[in-house]
Amino acid sequence: MNGGPSARFEHPSVEPVKTVTSEALKSTPLAAAHAALGARLTPFAGYAMPVQYPAGILKEHLWTRAHAGLFDVSHMGPAFLELTAPTGDGEADHRAVAAAVEPLVCGDVRGLKPGQFRYTLLLNAAGGVLDDLMIGRPAGPDQQGRLYLVVNAGTKEADFAAIATAGGGAARLSRADDGALIAVQGPEAVAVVEPLIPGVAGLGFMTFAEFPFEGHVLTVSRSGYTGEDGYEILAPAALAEGLWARLMADDRVAAVGLGARDSLRLEAGLPLYGHDADETTSPVEAALTFALSRRRLKARDFPGAARIAAELADGPARVRVGLKVLQGAPAREGAAITDPEGTAIGVVTSGGFSPSLGGPIAMGYVPPASAAPGTALCVVVRGRSQAAVVAELPFTRHRYFRKPKPAQEVADHAFHQGS
Numbered sequence: 358m359n360g361g362p363s364a365r366f367e368h369p370s371v372e373p374v375k376t377v378t379s380e381a382l383k384s385t386p387l388a389a390a391h392a393a394l395g396a397r398l399t400p401f402a403g404y405a406m407p408v409q410y411p412a413g414i415l416k417e418h419l420w421t422r423a424h425a426g427l428f429d430v431s432h433m434g435p436a437f438l439e440l441t442a443p444t445g446d447g448e449a450d451h452r453a454v455a456a457a458v459e460p461l462v463c464g465d466v467r468g469l470k471p472g473q474f475r476y477t478l479l480l481n482a483a484g485g486v487l488d489d490l491m492i493g494r495p496a497g498p499d500q501q502g503r504l505y506l507v508v509n510a511g512t513k514e515a516d517f518a519a520i521a522t523a524g525g526g527a528a529r530l531s532r533a534d535d536g537a538l539i540a541v542q543g544p545e546a547v548a549v550v551e552p553l554i555p556g557v558a559g560l561g562f563m564t565f566a567e568f569p570f571e572g573h574v575l576t577v578s579r580s581g582y583t584g585e586d587g588y589e590i591l592a593p594a595a596l597a598e599g600l601w602a603r604l605m606a607d608d609r610v611a612a613v614g615l616g617a618r619d620s621l622r623l624e625a626g627l628p629l630y631g632h633d634a635d636e637t638t639s640p641v642e643a644a645l646t647f648a649l650s651r652r653r654l655k656a657r658d659f660p661g662a663a664r665i666a667a668e669l670a671d672g673p674a675r676v677r678v679g680l681k682v683l684q685g686a687p688a689r690e691g692a693a694i695t696d697p698e699g700t701a702i703g704v705v706t707s708g709g710f711s712p713s714l715g716g717p718i719a720m721g722y723v724p725p726a727s728a729a730p731g732t733a734l735c736v737v738v739r740g741r742s743q744a745a746v747v748a749e750l751p752f753t754r755h756r757y758f759r760k761p762k763p764a765q766e767v768a769d770h771a772f773h774q775g776s
Contacts, residue, residue: 385431386537386597390605394612402510404432407614417617418712421543421583422753426613426621427604428540434513435533435576435591438524440502450502451494457528458504461519463640463659464492465650466504472496474505474563474578478640478648479516484661485636486643487519488512489628493565493578505565505576507538507589509630537597542587542621544756545609550577550588553603557588561760571596582618584625584755623718624711626679626750632690633677633706633720641668642722644677644750675703675722679750680736682708682717685743688736694721695735695742702727705736713753720750 382405391398396407407429409417420426438458443450455466464477474493478486493505508516513534521530541550551558554568557577565578576591592600604610619629628634634643639661646669653659654666682688687709694703708719719736727734732747 383432385429386594387429387431387539387601390598390601391429391612396612396614399615401615402432404510406432407612409614409616410612412611414614414616414620415712417611417613418620420611421585421613421617421621422713423544425541425543425545425549425587425607425610426583426617427601427610428542428613428618429537429601430540430582430589430618431534431537431597432510433534433538434506434508434510434516435536435538436506436508436517436520437531437533438504438506438520438528439531440528441526443502447498447501454502454504454528457524458492458520459653460659461523462490462492463649463653463662463665465652466492466494468650468652469494471501472564472566474565474580476563476648478645479508479519480640480660481636482660483636484639484664486630486634486638486640486645487636488516489630489634489645489648490516491578491580496566505578511631533591536594537590537592537600539590539592539597539601539604540581540587541590541604541610542581542583542585542613544586546585546587547758549604549607549609550590553600554590560588562586562757571599579758582625582627583621584627584751584753584757585621586756586758620709620712623707623709623720624713624751624753625755626720626752628677628720629707639665639668639673641665642673642675642677672725674724676725676728677706677720678723678728679748679752680705680708680719680721680734680745681714681748681752682719682736683744683746685717685741686738687717688719688721688738688743688745692719692721693737694723694745695737696727697733697735699735699742702734708736711752718748718752719745723747 391407395411397409398405399408440454459466462477479488481487488509491507547558560579568575573593578589581587688705689708692705693701695701703723705719705721711718730747730749734745735742736745
């Protein structure tokens with residue numbers, strides 16, 4: 358089988374791309390594989406990362422939506438937090454390790470079920486977002502009192518320091534960012550990965566498990582950052598190139614860089630930390646209220662809870678929205694958002710061309726009075742006002758795989774929602 362992305366995209370004439378590196382930048386365990394594929398590298402969060410391959414961002418994006426894109430996201434911050442002295446009582450040990458990290462985040466870590474992964478937010482005292490991250494509870498009875506974490510690349514040093522400090526003597530943080538984190542995303546991801554790692558097809562969206570592979574263990578979550586079904590695979594560095602090569606040997610797979618990863622997540626309406634949310638932004642403003650635990654809100658036992666509760670009750674001063682740009686060039690980060698009369702009311706935080714929709718899209722912040730889908734607005738690009746309209750997020754439908762819930766679980770959920 359042909360492992361080259363340019364052949365799969367049927368791109369007959371691709372200009373050579375330059376590889377730009379710096380001795381000051383870190384490399385992932387897949388650096389040699391990227392070089393062999395002719396990747397164009399860019400500095401990102403202290404790493405030399407592939408921004409695109411010879412076929413280009415547009416084709417990589419569309420391939421992921423139709424087939425399976427392969428991403429190196431080893432620059433991210435995977436880690437494990439585990440009790441230093443577990444008791445052997447699984448539920449008690451989980452509650453204890455959850456108690457170590459919950460004071461930093463707004464999510465319900467204590468309520469995680471075995472094998473469940475959850476998106477949450479690391480907050481400062483003012484309720485601003487310091488990072489968004491994933492926290493999971495392992496499924497194995499012998500792994501209770503342990504949490505699997507994945508934080509953002511640009512904030513991982515500060516995140517790890519805060520989490521390690523919160524653990525104190527009760528829980529220790531073990532970094533796993535010396536290995537490889539490989540994402541396989543797209544409608545054919547399951548068909549590609551299951552033969553290599555038997556059992557992953559049994560995972561549902563936002564669950565994870567450990568799987569044996571060539572004498573080692575892989576941590577595989579059914580999650581991602583594209584809006585598509587797929588997996589993120591944490592592998593020891595020694596397995597990285599071999600696993601990448603075996604995935605690339607499948608004709609349904611093509612390597613995809615950070616450029617298409619960004620356009621995919623933008624279409625999916627997913628925020629990019631440091632752009633669409635930062636330490637001044639609350640979860641309510643960022644339209645991330647789903648990440649707020651009801652139990653935690655009731656107890657107000659997380660940083661910034663008073664501000665967040667007030668915004669939930671009275672409304673925030675601004676809110677993140679999607680925008681379709683109806684004419685002209687894409688509106689990039691920093692572009693002003695105005696009302697039709699030209700009065701500035703907000704700012705674009707992410708923007709670009711949508712390959713799936715065939716036109717420019719963006720996300721940004723506006724007052725709630727201007728946030729309803731269908732509201733006519735304008736964006737200012739290079740001094741010119743361009744018509745735009747508020748659009749519902751996500752721009753493209755999420756295609757995550759969710760297992761049907763057992764009837765008893767549905768009944769229990771309905772009971773608790775009403776209580």
